Amino acid sequence: MTDNYVILKTFTNVFEADLAKGLLEENGIRVELKNEIFNSIYSTFAGDMFKIELWVAQDEAEDARRIVDAYTEGFVVNSLLTEAGALLEGHFVLTSGRHSGRYIEKIRILQNPASAAILCRHLAEQLSAYDFDAVVGPAYGGIALAFEVARLMGKQFIFTQRKDEQMTIRSGFDLQNIRSVAVIEDIVTTGGSIKEVVVCLNEKGIEVAAIGAIVDRSGGNVDFGCTFIPLLTLDVPSWDADSCELCRNGVPITKPGSSDKK
Ligand SMILES: [Zn+2]
Known part of the structure; x- marks a missing residue:
């Protein structure tokens, strides 16, 4: 590495470091990563010892x-x-029968726990401004995410599930010291399940301090009556089959595996 490089930023995670490097290279910035190999070899304790350093040419540092x-x-x-x-x-x-150019295969968010954990860290950072005792996830998608957010924040964890069509807190949890919670969901589409979660918590005298989600695919149109923090807001346009432009243009169609209803 040449002498006239400066550290711009450090990372504890190789994915984010690579993303930043790629982004800068696309913009014509000369960039080097240091400690990348140590970090991936010793990933379990790499965090502090081998922070990945993003170095850039000094004269391009401002850009x-x-x-x-x-x-x-x-x-x-x-x-x-x-x-x-x-x-x-x-x-x-889509499950509704409508056609769309985008599809979210939400179970894949959990398939790679290392990248799911990064998403949870972003949620935990956003939720750190709020005060609550526990993190709640609705089964199934919300369970792993809520567990990881709770672990990162040193909070308790509980989950809800549908029992005889009714959203309920999984029996057996000790709710005695839980007065307020944050609710975590993977993908919010209409917000229906989350609203049911809020109702079943309120029935137990538990307040909802904030709701976090990985993706809000309603395009920002849901209202839970409390703070809602999606990491990504997507507007996913869809059309009736007979007015679908993609069909008209002969684009081959995929029907994703019918999703397991929670
Ligand atoms: Zn179509």
């Missing part, structure tokens, strides 16, 4: 700073989800 600052959380989340194969582009028949 690089501006680009990295503009590299929003949305960009990171979008890249992680796309890499995981959770955000698919093409031509799909």
Whole structure:
């Protein structure tokens, strides 16, 4: 590495470091990563010992700073989800029967725990401004995410499930010291399940301090009556089969495996 490079930023995670490097290179910035190999070899304790350093040419550091600052959380989340194969582009028949050019295979968010954990860290950072005793996830998608967010924040964890069509807190949890919670969901579409979760918590005298989600695919149209923090807001347009432009243009269609209803 040449002498006239400066450290722009450090990372504890190789995915985010690579994303930033790629972004800067696309913008013509000369960039080097240091400690990348140590970090991946010793990943279990790499965090503090081998922070990945992002070095840039000194005379380009100001531009690089501006680009990295503009590299929003949305960009990171979008890249992680796309890499995981959770955000698919093409031509799909949705469960509703409508056609769309985008499809979210949400179970893939959990398939790679390392990248799911990064998403949970972003949620935990956002939720740190709120005061609550426990993190709640609705079965199944919300369970692993809520557990990881609770672990990161040193909070308790509980989950809800549908029992005889009715949303309930899983029996057996000790709710005595739980007065308020944060609710975590993977994908919010209409917000229906979350609203049921809020009702079943309120019935037990538990307040909801905030709701977090990986993706709000309602395009920002849901209202839970409390703070809602989605990491990524997507507007997913869909059409009736007979007015679908993709059909008209002869784009081959995929029908994703019918999703397991929770
Ligand atoms: Zn179509």
